[in-house]
Amino acid sequence: MKATLPWTTPQLRTFTSPPLSFNLSFTFPKNRRKLSSSSILSGAPPSFSYVPLRVSANSQAAAPASSEATKPTTVPNEMKAWVYGEYGGVDVLKFDEKVAVPQVNEDQVLIKVVAAALNPVDAKRRQGKFKATDSPLPTVPGYDVAGVVVKVGSQVKELKEGDEVYGNINEKALEGPKQFGSLAEYTAVEEKLLALKPKNLDFSHAAGLPLAIETAYEGLARTGFSAGKSILVLNGAGGVGSLVIQLAKQVFGASKVAATSSTGKLELLKSLGADLAIDYTKENFEDLPEKYDVVYDAIGQCDRAVKAVKEGGNVVALTGAITPPGFRFVVTSNGEVLKKLNPYLESGKVKPVVDTKGPFPFAQVAEAFSYIETNRAVGKVVIHPIP
Numbered sequence: 591m592k593a594t595l596p597w598t599t600p601q602l603r604t605f606t607s608p609p610l611s612f613n614l615s616f617t618f619p620k621n622r623r624k625l626s627s628s629s630i631l632s633g634a635p636p637s638f639s640y641v642p643l644r645v646s647a648n649s650q651a652a653a654p655a656s657s658e659a660t661k662p663t664t665v666p667n668e669m670k671a672w673v674y675g676e677y678g679g680v681d682v683l684k685f686d687e688k689v690a691v692p693q694v695n696e697d698q699v700l701i702k703v704v705a706a707a708l709n710p711v712d713a714k715r716r717q718g719k720f721k722a723t724d725s726p727l728p729t730v731p732g733y734d735v736a737g738v739v740v741k742v743g744s745q746v747k748e749l750k751e752g753d754e755v756y757g758n759i760n761e762k763a764l765e766g767p768k769q770f771g772s773l774a775e776y777t778a779v780e781e782k783l784l785a786l787k788p789k790n791l792d793f794s795h796a797a798g799l800p801l802a803i804e805t806a807y808e809g810l811a812r813t814g815f816s817a818g819k820s821i822l823v824l825n826g827a828g829g830v831g832s833l834v835i836q837l838a839k840q841v842f843g844a845s846k847v848a849a850t851s852s853t854g855k856l857e858l859l860k861s862l863g864a865d866l867a868i869d870y871t872k873e874n875f876e877d878l879p880e881k882y883d884v885v886y887d888a889i890g891q892c893d894r895a896v897k898a899v900k901e902g903g904n905v906v907a908l909t910g911a912i913t914p915p916g917f918r919f920v921v922t923s924n925g926e927v928l929k930k931l932n933p934y935l936e937s938g939k940v941k942p943v944v945d946t947k948g949p950f951p952f953a954q955v956a957e958a959f960s961y962i963e964t965n966r967a968v969g970k971v972v973i974h975p976i977p
Contacts, residue, residue: 665691665700665740670977671774672955675728677718680963683956689730692770692778699749699781700741705797705949705974706772707734708962709829710909711763716959720764732772733758735779736787736797737976746781754793757784758800758923773955775976785928788935794949795942798829798970803931803940805908805921806833806886810842812919813884813904817843822875822882822898823864825889827855829970830908832862832943834886839863840939841931848882850875850889855968862943892916943969952976 671689674682694700712731715724736756739749749755759779760767770777787796809830815821821838825831826849838844840863848866849859859867868875876897883903885895890910899905905916912918934940949972950958962971 665776667691669775670952671730671770672732673728673730674716677716677721677727679717680956680959682716683731683959685953685955689774691776694741694743694778695780696743696745697780697782698743698778699739699746699755699784700776700778701735701737701755702740703735703737703772703775703777703976704793705736705972705976706732707798707801707973708958708971709733709801710962711801713959713963715767723765725766725769729769730771730774730777732774732777733760733763733767734797734800734970735759735772735777736793737777740776743781749781749784754787755784756787756793756796756800757925757928758804758921759783761923763801763920763923773973773976781925783923783925785925785932788932790936790938791942794972794974795944797974798942798944798972799833799935800923800928801921802829802970803833803837804923804927805830806837807841807927807931808921809886809906809908809919810834810837810884812917813886813906815842815844815884818845819883820844820846821848821884821886822895823847823849824875824885824887824891824895825850826859826862826864826867827851827943827968828888829943829967831886831888832858832969833940834888835859835862835864836940837931837934838886840934846882848875848880858943858968862941887916945969945971948972949974 667690668688669691670687672683673686673689674684676682712733714720716731739751739753739755742749742751757779759772759777761783815838821844823831823834826835831849835847835849838847846865847863848868849864850868850870851859852871853869856867856869876894881898881900883900885899885905887895887905887907892905892907892910893913895905895907896913896916907916907918931940945967947961948958952973952975955973958971958973961967
């Protein structure tokens with residue numbers, strides 16, 4: 591299977607907003623608890639047969655200025671959002687048309703959400719896997735966002751109304767993530783967690799980047815990865831793995847990049863920059879003679895990954911049990927990382943990979959959750975448009 595490069599510029603849908611006012615609570619049909627505005631990260635091996643969509647700077651014209659950025663925007667007191675008031679399966683997700691628009695703290699901006707994306711952590715959070723450190727229920731889920739700034743706090747220094755931005759809205763993925771997430775018409779986010787959207791990418795492709803690219807970058811940095819080193823990426827076709835391949839090659843200067851996937855994804859790995867694409871259905875990567883300076887385990891096979899690393903090398907694992915010398919980390923959202931990587935995105939050296947079963951429309955967020963939980967997605971699962 592070969593990844594394809596689209597040669598047309600995506601068209602963004604426009605929307606209008608109701609008049610300005612603020613009301614900071616909302617109710618659920620069965621649970622009338624107030625939502626206060628103050629109040630792991632890796633999937634399993636992909637077996638999905640769709641061809642992933644790849645976008646690069648030289649294959650797509652600069653994304654046109656959106657109507658959100660060019661027209662005055664009024665902020666309503668209520669918004670549409672997906673919410674859940676208890677932990678559980680996909681069935682706990684409810685669509686609510688009368689959710690309060692969140693307050694904007696002095697260091698935050700209010701974003702009119704145009705697109706969002708799902709990550710495995712979204713499902714784990716909804717299932718209650720880290721409820722001891724979660725924010726109080728009820729919850730509007732969602733980490734990744736791309737949209738337009740419509741209001742700025744008093745201490746915001748750089749961003750202004752009309753800016754098109756993207757980011758991971760939760761600084762600490764597992765420690766008190768926001769009650770008001772990105773699967774809503776509006777979300778409030780600290781300025782330091784955001785960056786201007788790459789000029790060549792539309793909102794849907796930008797939305798698929800933040801958490802995954804920050805995870806890929808931070809993991810590489812924590813291993814001390816640098817030019818001339820070799821790396822093996824487990825689950826190279828996943829949301830994080832597809833970006834680890836590209837960052838290792840284009841940003842860090844890897845001497846050799848190897849990656850694993852199923853048979854149908856091998857050509858994708860090569861197109862992303864992998865020098866060696868390993869079919870995990872036919873070969874055990876740990877039995878191959880070549881060893882690597884770093885193994886990036888984005889699948890949960892640390893016990894095998896440590897057998898493929900050179901003596902003195904590093905193994906970083908995102909999920910599953912840890913076998914020494916492997917280590918795990920949880921990503922910290924950082925707008926400065928996105929700003930640093932924007933030139934690589936705008937030049938086309940690093941490209942987002944978006945699963946072509948999407949983008950899922952806003953009305954089908956529950957279906958999108960069900961899909962990402964099959965562990966068959968290639969790249970990222972995106973929600974767009976968000977009205």
